[in-house]
Structures are given as structure tokens and as C-alpha cells.
Amino acid sequence: MTIDYLERATELLAKMPGVGRKSAQRMAFRIIALPSEYALELAEAIRALKEELKVCEQCFNFSASTLCGICSDAKRDPRLICVVEDASSIKNIERSGRFRGLYHVLQGVLSPMHGVGPDDLRCRELLLRVASAPIDEVIFALNPTLEGEATSAYLGELLKGSSCTLSRIATGIPVGGSLDYCDEITMASAIDHRRNF
Amino acid sequence: MTIDYLERATELLAKMPGVGRKSAQRMAFRIIALPSEYALELAEAIRALKEELKVCEQCFNFSASTLCGICSDAKRDPRLICVVEDASSIKNIERSGRFRGLYHVLQGVLSPMHGVGPDDLRCRELLLRVASAPIDEVIFALNPTLEGEATSAYLGELLKGSSCTLSRIATGIPVGGSLDYCDEITMASAIDHRRNF
Numbered sequence: 001m002t003i004d005y006l007e008r009a010t011e012l013l014a015k016m017p018g019v020g021r022k023s024a025q026r027m028a029f030r031i032i033a034l035p036s037e038y039a040l041e042l043a044e045a046i047r048a049l050k051e052e053l054k055v056c057e058q059c060f061n062f063s064a065s066t067l068c069g070i071c072s073d074a075k076r077d078p079r080l081i082c083v084v085e086d087a088s089s090i091k092n093i094e095r096s097g098r099f100r101g102l103y104h105v106l107q108g109v110l111s112p113m114h115g116v117g118p119d120d121l122r123c124r125e126l127l128l129r130v131a132s133a134p135i136d137e138v139i140f141a142l143n144p145t146l147e148g149e150a151t152s153a154y155l156g157e158l159l160k161g162s163s164c165t166l167s168r169i170a171t172g173i174p175v176g177g178s179l180d181y182c183d184e185i186t187m188a189s190a191i192d193h194r195r196n197f
Numbered sequence: 198m199t200i201d202y203l204e205r206a207t208e209l210l211a212k213m214p215g216v217g218r219k220s221a222q223r224m225a226f227r228i229i230a231l232p233s234e235y236a237l238e239l240a241e242a243i244r245a246l247k248e249e250l251k252v253c254e255q256c257f258n259f260s261a262s263t264l265c266g267i268c269s270d271a272k273r274d275p276r277l278i279c280v281v282e283d284a285s286s287i288k289n290i291e292r293s294g295r296f297r298g299l300y301h302v303l304q305g306v307l308s309p310m311h312g313v314g315p316d317d318l319r320c321r322e323l324l325l326r327v328a329s330a331p332i333d334e335v336i337f338a339l340n341p342t343l344e345g346e347a348t349s350a351y352l353g354e355l356l357k358g359s360s361c362t363l364s365r366i367a368t369g370i371p372v373g374g375s376l377d378y379c380d381e382i383t384m385a386s387a388i389d390h391r392r393n394f
Contacts, residue, residue: 004266005250006259006288009242015235016224027213029285031246032259038212039247043240045206049228050236053202062203062229069201088226091203 058129060105060122062087070094070102077101079136083126083155085109085143093141101139104129109147110154123155130162140168255326257302257319259284267291267299274298276333280323280352282306282340290338298336301326306344307351320352327359337365 006028013024031039055061056068063069070076070090080101084090090103106121118124130138138159142148156166172190173182182190203225210221228236252258253265260266267273267287277298281287287300303318315321327335335356339345353363369387370379379387 005242005245005261006284009239009246012235012239012242015227015231017227018220018223023215025285025288026215028246029283030212030214031243032250034212036247038209039243042206042209043244045202045209046228046236046243047240048202049206049225050233053229064202086226087203088222091222 059103060087060107060125061090061103075100079134080139081126081129081135081137082139082141083152084141085148085151089141089143099139101137106142106151109142109145109151111147118154121151123158126155127158130159130164135162135164137165137167140166144171256300257284257304257322258287258300272297276331277336278323278326278332278334279336279338280349281338282345282348286338286340296336298334303339303348306339306342306348308344315351318348320355323352324355327356327361332359332361334362334364337363341368 006025009028009031010021010024013019013027014021016024019027031042052064053062054064054066056063056071057066058071059068061068061070065072077100080099081104082093082099082101083104083106084093085106085108087105090105093099093103104122104126106123106126108116108121110116110118110121126138129135140152140155142152152168159166170193171186172193173179173186179187203222206225206228207218207221210216210224211218213221216224228239249261250259251261251263253260253268254263255268256265258265258267262269274297277296278301279290279296279298280301280303281290282303282305284302287302290296290300301319301323303320303323305313305318307313307315307318323335326332337349337352339349349365356363367390368383369390370376370383376384
């Protein structure tokens with residue numbers, strides 16, 4: 001019996017987000033068409049993602065060592081903490097180049113519907129970080145969904161007693177976007193939080 | 198120094214067709230979120246695509262052994278040969294369930310612009326197959342592009358002397374498609390090759 005290598009690779013690739021059977025097949029053919037080094041490197045990178053990647057002890061970002069690259073970077077301001085849902089948000093914020101502090105990955109949001117409570121997230125660790133070091137500001141950068149909002153509100157309540165400033169990233173019309181395609185809740189938020197020139 | 202596993206996987210995944218940086222990053226995070234077995238299986242499947250996959254000696258389809266699954270299937274009609282550009286076309290034709298003969302993968306099309314001549318393709322092997330075994334029909338199923346058409350015409354000319362029927366798959370309006378979105382060349386072909394009820 002021979003294994004259908006193409007079929008197996010296609011099936012596995014089709015499990016990726018946004019990848020259907022047709023795209024998965026095109027990917028498999030591209031892998032065959034590209035030089036061997038690419039396939040071997042990709043295979044190794046995928047294995048390493050799961051086997052080598054650890055979680056930072058301080059901020060719970062993905063990391064190759066005990067402390068992640070951001071937490072161990074002396075040039076970052078340790079008095080600023082940006083709270084995010086997951087590590088993918090960090091990548092997006094870093095690309096903006098506007099934040100020079102440290103992060104705190106909650107590893108999710110509160111969701112009573114899905115049985116996710118404060119103990120399932122890194123809430124206690126955040127309170128501990130704020131209590132044990134001088135922190136100037138905690139910035140909430142959770143997704144502006146119902147659950148993200150509830151989680152920010154919950155943590156904001158717990159951190160109220162501390163001396164640090166609490167803030168959240170702005171919601172509004174995306175830069176370069178069009179008012180024509182803006183939903184009414186975003187529009188309402190953009191008007192409510194209008195800024196003076 | 199620590200390797201940025203995420204960055205490396207993202208970069209490699211972004212080389213896949215139709216996958217940009219953002220999708221590649223989402224894929225990397227999905228790999229981390231899924232169980233370890235998935236990542237290991239995918240890594241192995243990608244490696245095998247390049248290292249284990251061979252080419253069928255008869256039809257040049259991808260194969261795990263000397264003869265591919267189709268060529269070694271006794272239930273297929275060896276007197277019918279369908280000529281295709283590459284192995285991905287075979288997958289699409291097989292899914293239609295309408296062809297029960299064997300294939301012949303040219304591994305490309307004639308393209309003087311890109312320096313691809315008959316000797317770079319499996320043209321000689323096709324002529325040899327037709328000459329050495331009783332073949333009833335050769336069906337051309339190349340992509341209906343300028344280069345695909347030229348290749349079909351070239352091979353048709355060479356096979357004219359043989360006793361087998363030469364045919365080509367139909368061009369026309371895609372089933373379920375709309376005339377509104379049909380280009381004028383396809384429309385012209387659909388009218389020229391109209392069928393009687």
C-alpha cells in the first residue's frame with residue numbers, strides 16, 4: 001500500500017484558518033515546486049512552534065526562553081503594562097511602533113457562556129505584577145467585543161485601589177476607512193469620544 | 198540569542214500561494230493552539246511531500262511508487278489518455294468522476310517566451326505511449342490559455358498520423374455561472390460550440 005502524500009498534506013493544510021481544500025491543494029503543489037530546503041525548513045518551523053515555544057514567566061507572551069524578548073529588553077519601560085487577550089495582539093501593537101512598555105497576556109477573556117472565569121485567565125498574575133513593582137499606567141488593549149469590554153471593566157474594578165493610571169485604547173473609525181462602511185456602534189463611539197483639534 | 202520561532206514560521210508560511218503575512222501569522226497561532234500531534238503530522242507531511250513523493254514512470258503524475266495509483270488500477274481503461282499540464286489538473290478531473298482512462302502529465306506547456314520547448318515537456322513520452330500500445334482516444338485537457346492552446350495544436354499535429362481519435366474538453370459558460378460575468382471570448386466559444394438539444 002502506498003500513502004497518498006499529496007492527499008495527506010492537503011487534508012492537514014486545510015485545517016489552517018481560512019484555508020479550504022482548493023487552497024490547501026495549491027499549497028501542497030507549491031511546496032513540491034519550491035526547493036527542498038523550503039519544505040524542510042517549514043516542517044522544522046512547524047514542529048518547533050509546538051515543541052520549542054514556551055511562555056514568558058512574567059507576561060505570558062510566547063517565548064523561546066523563560067523571559068520573552070520584550071520583558072528582557074532593558075530599553076522598554078517596565079512602568080507601563082499593556083493588557084492583551086492573546087499573544088497575537090502583541091505582534092499587531094508592536095508593528096505600530098507606539099508602545100515602549102511591557103505586556104500582560106491574559107490568555108483569553110471572561111466568558112461565562114463558555115465557562116471561562118477569572119481563574120482561567122492570568123488575572124491574579126496581573127494584580128500581583130501591579131502590586132509588587134512601581135507601575136505608572138495599565139493600558140487595556142482587549143478586543144472591543146462584549147466579552148473584552150466586560151473583562152476590562154472587571155480588571156479595572158480590581159485595580160481601582162492601586163496608584164497607577166488605568167486607560168484603554170481608543171475605538172473609532174479606522175484610519176483610511178470610510179464612514180460609508182462604519183457600523184452604528186463604532187460611529188456612536190467615534191462621536192462620543194471626539195477629540196478637540 | 199533566542200530564535201523567534203513565531204517569526205520564522207510566519208515568514209515561511211507567508212511564501213504559500215495566497216497567504217499574506219497576516220494569514221501566515223493566524224496560521225502559526227492556530228498551529229500553537231491545536232494539539233501537538235497536528236503540528237508533528239503536518240511537519241512530517243510537508244517533509245514527505247518533497248522527500249518521498251516520486252513521479253510515475255508512465256504518466257508523470259506524482260506517485261509514492263514507480264507506477265501511480267491510476268496507472269496501476271486495473272479498472273481504468275488504458276485505451277483512453279487524457280493529456281494535462283500538471284498533476285493538479287488530475288485531482289480536479291478525478292473529482293468530476295467522469296474520466297475512467299489514464300493520464301499523461303506534460304509537466305508544463307510550450308512557451309517560447311519562457312524558453313520552454315517540446316524537449317522540456319513530456320511530449321516524446323506521449324508519442325511513444327500512443328505508438329506502443331493500442332489507444333482509442335487522446336483527450337487534451339490543457340488550460341484554455343494561449344500557451345495551452347498552442348501546445349494542444351502542436352501535439353495534435355504530431356498525433357494526426359496515428360489511428361486514435363483526438364479530442365479536447367469543452368470550453369463555455371461554467372455550469373451555475375452567469376452570462377453577466379462571462380468574458381467575450383468564452384461567450385464566443387460557447388456560441389460557436391453550441392449543442393443541439
